[in-house]
Amino acid sequence: MAWLTAGEGYEITLEDGRVVARRAGGRQLKSLPKALRDDPEVDRLRRLSEWLDRHTASCLAQVDTWMVSSLPVPTELIARVWPDEAWQSALRDMAVVGDDPDEVGFLRDVSADGELRLVDLDGETVRIAPRTVTLPHPVLLPDLEDVRDFAAELGITQRVEQIHRATWTRADDAHRKEATEVRDYAGGKFASRFGLAARATSLGYRVSGGYATCKVRDGGRVGEASVWIGEPYWEGESETGGLSWHDEDGRAIRLTEVGPVAWSEGMRMAAALYAGRTIEEGGNA
Template identity: 85%
Template sequence: MTWLDAGEGYEITLGEGGRVVARRAGGRELKTVPKALRDHPEVDRLKQLSEWLDRHADACVAQVDAWMVSSLPVPVELIVRVWPDEAWRAALRDVAVVGDDPDEVGFLRDVSADGGLKVVDLDGETVRLAPRTVTLPHPVLLPDLEDVREFAAELGLTQRVEQIHRATWLRPEKPHAETATEVREYAGGKYASRFGLAARATALGYRVSGGYATLRIRDGGRTTEASVWIGEPYWDGESETGALQWHDEDGRAVRLNELGPVAWSEGMRMAAALYAGRTIEEGGEA
């Protein structure tokens, strides 16, 4: 970013991490912004810009995460258009993508001048990918996930969006009872207050509605809502996690045997994350 005139013989700009830095005109950067500039309108505008850039970066990561969790088809043209934006580029770089062939996985590294994507395939070759759309597959859908993870480690890839190293749960091969609609594996996680449990759910990105922490999941064209009971909204005493359930768009409970792999994995991920924040009594199991 260019240096801006702040008067009094000073110039200011945004430095690393969105921090406002100052210097004497044409000189070296100062360790701190001089007191005379701290209330300067240009300094305030740069701070507001920094806050907006942070929100924008978070929004880009959230959008790419939503594409990935839902395995939604994303137009290649859209990726090419947003790529020059540093925040979008950081969110998209190194994500695993799949084109027309679901078995051909590659890591997105760049876009090409002719409107395609440059990806590194699992043979370590950089290839051009130019279908109309690509998907950013949920890791539970990736074949040979452990091999993909090892390959990514060898390449030193770092993902802003938690994808290939995302915690996953596979639905047990042994069928559940035909009428089973809930999982209690992560029930009973005690918290000192319902507020603390709700705050953890919100901090993890889950929606709190009534007495539940919820998550909408699109899996194979079907949308379900996973929910974990966290206690009555205005209860100010101790609370604990309840059972995990899934409901369809009409509010009907979905049987466990009818759930897709992504819905199961993401629901279990939410329940496990809430349970992990429980109060551990002295001498209890971690």
């Protein structure tokens, strides 16, 4: 960002999200001079910085939504937002699938004519321009471990957790046909229900009534995974309960009918809540 004139004999700019100053044409100062702290230009830059932070968070959240839902994203849309640094940072190095679901590549660039430039798993740079692409949830990626190994070789770092996202798969014969609840992560004790609810919200999950919840889209079906965390306003100790899934009408879904993405995301939430439990001295972590 360019240096802007502010006050008498000063220039200001944004650096790593904060306002910095220098004497006109001189070296950058270690701190913002008192004379500039209430300057209108400084205030405008601060508000711009706050907006940029919100914009960056919004871009990351949207890309995360595309990935978790594995919904088709118009290639034209990706090309249109790519010049924006916040969008580019969120999208760069995401694993992308075009018309062939078995052909995975990492998004490195977008050409001026709207083609996506990917590095495939053979290390080759390829260009694709399908009408839509998907940023698949990792549980849907074929040969996920190979994808992770190749990403490590390339030194790929993703702003949105995709290929290194923790995943769970459901064993076909692990549950009774009529079962609707998993208790693998039940019984995690917390000093208070408030602390458990606070952990849920800090992890990005919604707390509704006595449950921590997350919406999941799997194969075109929208549902919700929920973990019991205790009665609202309960002031005593609390513990995590069972994990279950419900459809849009609130009906419980049998475990054998839960899709792979919904299963993985629900188990991920339950495990993350359970990980914050109180560990008694001499107990198992």
